[in-house]
Each structure stands twice: as structure tokens, then as C-alpha cells.
Amino acid sequence: VSANMFRAVVRLSASGARSLTRSRTSISAPLASRCYSHGKVETDEEFDSRWVTYFSKPDIDAWELRKGMNTLIGYDLVPEPKILDSALKACRRLDDLASAIRILEAVKEKAGPHKDIYPYLIQELQPTLTELGISTPEELGIDR
């Protein structure tokens, strides 16, 4: 699985399975897709960096972590590895291993029928997982 396949934030749609190899040049669905012709549309990079910054706050508190994760999971997309990386490091700052494992479960759930997204995420997150000592749900045997 090359990194190029998943450059953009992987967006999922309820209606039909979109090809994961959709390239950046195609129409990018804006985050708040309303039908106004004016108004700035946030790009994928802006969205990603906004969320990375959110979780990178050094003195992030538990409420902000929960709020951020629950909001992020509410979006119609699977978060980029860098956002999850930032969130896992936030869990470390909060000494919360359980939430870190929960986050991994949640994004696996978000991928839905697209079974190849989660292994890719784990692959990308492996350095952080090893560095922080986070076990995946599969390693702990709680993924059944």
C-alpha cells in the first residue's frame, strides 16, 4: 500500500463505496458542504492541520480530548494518520492508555466496509505506537 494512495483525508460516503484510489484532482467535498456560492471552502490540508494543532496543545485536558475525538468521529471521513498521531500523543500527555486504544477501535469502525484502511493506518502509526507503547486492540485480543 503506497502512501500515494491515501494522500487526501479518506472520505467515505454512505451511498456506494468510493474508490480509495481517487486522486486529489477530483472534486474534493468541502467539510461543510452547503450550497452557498460564496464563502471559503476549507481544503483537506487545512482541515488536517487544524485538527493536528487541536490535539497538539501541550496542556490539553481530558474534556478537550474527548470532545475532539467525538467530534472527529462524527465527521464523514476517516482521520488522517497525522491527526490520530497527534491524538495518541495527547493521550500520552494525559496518561490515558485506555482512550488511546479506544481511538484505534473507533477509526477501525469508521472505515466501515473498507477493510484496507485500518491496516494502513496502523502501518503509518506504527512508529508512534511503538514509541509510546500502545498496543492495538488486535494485539490485546479484544478485537473479537
Added chain:
Amino acid sequence: MLRLPSVRLGGLVVRRASAALSSPVRMASHGNVSLSHSEVSQTVDMSQPMYWDRVDTPLPDRRYKDILTDSEKSLKQKEKGPWAQLSKEEKIALYRMSFLQTFPEMKQRSDEWKTVMGGIFIFLGFTGLLVWWQRIHVYPQRPHTFDPEWQEKQLQRMLDMRISPVEGISSKWDYEKGQWK
């Protein structure tokens, strides 16, 4: 303090209410829940953060177990150090302290639908029995005016009286030939 009496209906409501309380006996000391054996219902304090397992809310408002035993507390202390030093069992224990069900457990399918459909069919069947009994024992006798001989005479009389001659029944009868058109 808001109280919500939740009657024991069984199934989802009670499970959620009980998931929202951990260690109910100990919670009584906080004055949140009163659980005497004579009471049928549990009261859930809805003004406090509640715990629930939801796929779309991975991190609920509070940890599942908020009252920890000493061993759990010491594990929490160990969590402040490097996580690589925790064994698998300790990691699972930490997870279970914070969460009641894992995602796969949450998403388990139940056989409740079979109970529901079975109940529906039972009640439909019972209603059918009632209707049948009613037909036998309640309905009066079939009027004699429904007998075929009577119906023939009735139709003949209608034709003789020229009922609905323009577009109705008499217009469909051919009076000269004495048959239907």
C-alpha cells in the same frame, strides 16, 4: 439534582441505566442512587456525566469505573510511566476500567428480533382466534335475503323497475332480447 426513575423494562433501558452507574452499592454513599431491595426502579442521576457505549461517541463523558480498588489505583499510577512496561493483562485491565464494552462487543447482534417477531405473530394469532370465535358465537344468523333464489328475484325486480337506466345496471340489460348486453 435531577432524578429519572427508570422502570425495569428489561433490555436496553435497564442496561444503559446500569451501565451509567458503576458499583451501585458504593454509589449510594454519594447520595446519587438509592437502592433498597424493596424498590423496583433504579433512579439515575441525569445531572451527572453519564457513561454509555456508543459507536459514534468513542470517549464517553466519564470513565466506566470511577470508584477504583487499591490495586486499580496503583495500576493507574503505573500508567503514568512508560506504557511499554505494562503487561497485556494490565493494559486490558486499564481499558476495562475506562470502558464497559469493546467495539465488537457493542456491535454484537442479538436475537431480540426473533422474540419481537414471535410476540407479534402470537398476538396476531390470538386476535385471529378471537375473531373466529366472534364469528361463531356473536354474529347473528345470515339473513335470508342473501340466498341465491332471493338475489335472483331481487335482480329481476330491479330490472323491472328500471334501476339506474342511464349508466347503471338496467342500461346493461337488453330488454328486447331478455339478456345482458
